[in-house]
Amino acid sequence: MASRTTKALLSLGRINIPALGLNNAVSRVTYATALSVNSSSSKKGAPERNGRGFGSRKPRREAEGPRTEKMPVDQDWTAVYPAATPFRPGSVPLPVRMGYPVKGGVPPEKKGNLELIKIPNFLHLTPAAIKKHCEALKPFCTEWPSALDTDAKCDEHFPIKVECTDYVSSGLSVRNPSARIVQLKVKLSVLNLDDHARKKMLKLVGERYCKDTDVLTITTDSCPLRQQNYDYAQYLLTVLYHESWKTEAWEAEKTVADMEEYSWEGSPSQKNIMDLLLRMNVAGEGEGEEVREQLLGRSEVQEYKDSVTRLKNEGDNEGSVLQYKEAVKKVFNL
């Protein structure tokens, strides 16, 4: 009977220990041991005895070797390292050595090697693991629309491009204030603007327009949230478009200094050349408007007008200066 009771107690004890182990099953995954923790059970006997009361049997498990010894060659590695975790020498079946060797020695082994723990490892990103990730993500993905296969088509159908940045960093807070900035880019050629509207739009936006690429960039960061900044940018674009189409009363007071580009009609250059030619031809024909019209119609005068306009708009480069020289020579019949 005594033996039976002891056997019952023994079985009870054995049930308890696995239960304890099971409670901490999750934590056992993270707390790896180079050698099983129970190997320190030599001191365990005495306190355990007090707790249990029947001290003859000790709930001791033999010290098992590290897990690496029991790993089959064709195991599923994604189950050993499913997520990013520090290096565990008992879980990685590779004879890795890391560190500066002692003189006449070798780099220290992986057991208890802090250097291997310090570095980030990618044991959880083997090609098999990545394939599994892709397979898991596939149901949530949709195909790229086949009609949008060139950049030009994308620009044609989606002319407004909005750019926002997300920031990832390690710290207590996920928020980054720079994530609220929104940048809206659109080509002005896409918008329906006539000459006056285009000039007014350019005057309204000023620096935000790039002449080389014909792109208007609106950057908004005055609101605290990205959604608000996006709405504000859209609102700005709408307002700019409508305002540039409207003509206000005071726009009639536009002076020559406000003009964006040089126009020859009514400029001092036109007056000068007209006077010059009239004085040259004064002996031949009579005065009057018809003479002016005739002179303006002449091809040399047109050429001169083109060359002066080009010089004033484009600036002094070789081509424009040469063109001006040719035009002047023709006008004076040199």
Add this chain to the structure above:
Amino acid sequence: MAASLSSAGTVRLLSALARSSLLCSSSGLRGLHVTAACCKNRAARIRIGKGNKPLTYEQALHPHHIGHRKGWLSQHTSNLKGEDGAADRTVEDVFIRRFMFGTFHGFLANEIVLKRRGNVLIVCAIMLQKMLPQKFYFLIGYSESLLSHLYKCPVKLEIQTLVDKAVYKYI
């Protein structure tokens, strides 16, 4: 001439008298010690002994080997260009190291390695097998929950245990 000689002699005599009187007085004498300064670097270095002191890899390699033969014990993005929060992370690091050193007093085989992945703080430590596993589990759970509450972010402890410290060399 005779007068000057005698005056020099009296000066010397007076100074000798003064010195002797100073030496005689027990208190108030402070000498100026002038020796060569010993400009040795003592940071994180354990001085050579008789050859019976075991050192771990961390202790054996001096701080100027960091980046060449040693890695970094703490990793986070705050020290990159354009990122902020470096000072906060450093203070957190210092506190966590002291906390772990105190909670697991005498059980740490090596330094604590801190890793930050987004919000999560991962504390990696190597411990000696000197305690009952139940006590280990309790202390680990206690540290995790306390640090999580303190820093309002998930804190994970990754513990490895060794029978005894991994010795790199003997000094």
